[in-house]
Amino acid sequence: MKAALITALALIPLVAHGAPKKKKGKKAPTPAPAKVSEPEIEMAPEPTPDPAPAPAPVPQADDTVHETAPEPAPLAHKRSTKRFYVRGGIAHVSPLSSSRPMELADVDGAASLAVQNGPIAGSGSEVSSATIPAITLGYKLPFGGDHLSLETVLGVPFTVKFRATGTLANESIAPMALGIPTGVGPLGPELGEAKAAPPMLTLVYNVRPHAQVQPFFGVGAAVLFAFNAKVTNPMLTEVSQPEMSIAPAPGMVFQAGLEAKLYKGLYARLDVKFIAFMLARAEVHHVQVRTPELPLFDTVEVGTAKMSVWVNPLIIQGGLGIDF
Numbered sequence: 001m002k003a004a005l006i007t008a009l010a011l012i013p014l015v016a017h018g019a020p021k022k023k024k025g026k027k028a029p030t031p032a033p034a035k036v037s038e039p040e041i042e043m044a045p046e047p048t049p050d051p052a053p054a055p056a057p058v059p060q061a062d063d064t065v066h067e068t069a070p071e072p073a074p075l076a077h078k079r080s081t082k083r084f085y086v087r088g089g090i091a092h093v094s095p096l097s098s099s100r101p102m103e104l105a106d107v108d109g110a111a112s113l114a115v116q117n118g119p120i121a122g123s124g125s126e127v128s129s130a131t132i133p134a135i136t137l138g139y140k141l142p143f144g145g146d147h148l149s150l151e152t153v154l155g156v157p158f159t160v161k162f163r164a165t166g167t168l169a170n171e172s173i174a175p176m177a178l179g180i181p182t183g184v185g186p187l188g189p190e191l192g193e194a195k196a197a198p199p200m201l202t203l204v205y206n207v208r209p210h211a212q213v214q215p216f217f218g219v220g221a222a223v224l225f226a227f228n229a230k231v232t233n234p235m236l237t238e239v240s241q242p243e244m245s246i247a248p249a250p251g252m253v254f255q256a257g258l259e260a261k262l263y264k265g266l267y268a269r270l271d272v273k274f275i276a277f278m279l280a281r282a283e284v285h286h287v288q289v290r291t292p293e294l295p296l297f298d299t300v301e302v303g304t305a306k307m308s309v310w311v312n313p314l315i316i317q318g319g320l321g322i323d324f
Contacts, residue, residue, distance in 0.1 A: 082323040083140045087269045089319020091134035091155060093198075095127040099309040102168055106303035114174035114182055115302060123168035125191060125307045127280070128161040134317055136271065138204070146209040151202050151218065151255075153317070160226065162191040162282065162307065164233075174289070174302070182300075183293030187233055191307075192244050192284070194229035198222050198275070198313070202255050218255030222275050223248050224311060231284055239288040239299050249311060251278030265322055273315040282307045 101119035134155035141148045163169075164187050174184045202220030226246035231237055257271035287302040294300075 083142070085138045085140070085149075085267075085321060085323040087136040087138075087267065087271075087319045087321030089134065089269070089317060090131060091153070091315055091317040092129070092131045093158065093313050093315050094129040095311045095313045097126045097309050097311055099124045099126060099165070099307065102164075103306040104173075104303055105306060108303070109301065110177070110297050111174070111300045111302050114177040114184075114300070117303075120168060120173060122166045122171075124165040125168070125309055126163050126165055127309055127311050128163065130158040130160070132156055132158045134319075136269070136317070136319070136321070147206050149204045149206065151204050151220075153200055153315075155197070157195045157197045157227075159193055160196040161193045161232075162309070163189045164191050165189075174291075174300075177291075177294060181293045182291045184289055184291055185235065187235055190233050192229060192231040192233065192282070194226040194244070194246055196224055196226045198224045200253050200273070200275070202253050202273075204255065206259075212261050214259045214261075216255075216257055216259065218253070218273075220253040220255070221250065222253050222278070223250045224278055224280060226280070229282070235289060236284070236287055238290055240286070242287050243285040244282065245285075246280060246282045249278045249280040251275040251312070262320075267321055267323075269317075269319055269321065271315075271317045273317070275311075275313050275315070278311045278313070280309045280311050282309070 101121065102123040102125065103117075103119045104115055105117055107115055107117050132155050134153055136151055136153050138149045138151040140146055141150065168187055169189050170186050172182070172184045172186055174182050176182060200220055200222035202218040204216050204218035206214055206216045208214050225248055229244040229246050231242045231244050236242055253273055253275050255271065255273045257269065259267055259269045262268055284305040284307075287305055288299050289302055290299050291297050
């Protein structure tokens with residue numbers, strides 16, 4: 001009896017609250033699996049930084065430094081940045097001339113009674129000298145270490161005078177015609193003149209381009225151009241004015257000189273050039289002369305006179321100039 005009473009008392013709370021009812025069609029939730037703990041990975045301890053090195057001691061005034069300073073490298077000559085140069089002054093042109101005998105051609109008619117085609121024995125001609133203002137222009141080539149340059153000379157055209165020499169100046173070219181004196185006298189020294197310009201180009205080698213005094217040598221080519229040529233001899237122009245022409249005369253240039261540096265980039269220069277193998281050929285056409293001693297002929301046309309002169313001028317030039 002006592003046991004039944006105890007059992008009834010224990011069921012009172014369950015009746016009051018109601019026992020849990022199971023829902024139809026739904027399963028009870030499956031309990032989540034227990035979480036498996038991952039094994040812990042041991043981390044290596046971070047390295048401890050080395051302590052900063054102590055600063056080097058600063059040498060005091062009384063400390064002795066035994067380090068040797070490096071020797072500076074030797075300075076090479078610096079190439080010039082100024083490529084062009086100009087030298088202005090005076091040039092004296094002195095032809096070292098020699099000539100072949102004058103030749104006559106196209107002789108016919110009455111003149112053939114006194115003269116013949118061919119050279120006049122013992123005759124000759126020469127060219128006069130001249131002094132002119134001249135400018136040398138040069139360009140230093142970018143290769144060759146400032147040793148090589150190209151040069152040309154600019155000058156005003158000058159007058160070249162042709163003079164007769166030998167029998168052409170001192171004797172009559174036609175003294176007799178069929179045994180009769182012609183009355184034609186010697187020509188004298190004067191023949192003709194022309195304006196001349198000898199452009200040239202030389203390759204120059206400067207032996208010491210950075211020295212105070214600079215010797216140099218050169219070689220190149222030149223051409224003598226003559227224009228406005230005319231006969232000036234009084235006997236040859238008495239009847240009419242003959243026509244005179246001069247062909248261009250090429251030649252080979254040999255050059256030598258000295259250049260000295262002066263104050264603040266100013267240069268003084270002495271230059272000597274010799275032009276070799278320069279043969280000037282001149283022709284005079286329609287030459288007429290008066291023959292006062294011949295009763296039947298007042299004037300006679302001689303024909304054509306040809307002169308060949310080795311000009312070979314020696315040119316001495318001095319001046320001052322700058323580089324730019």
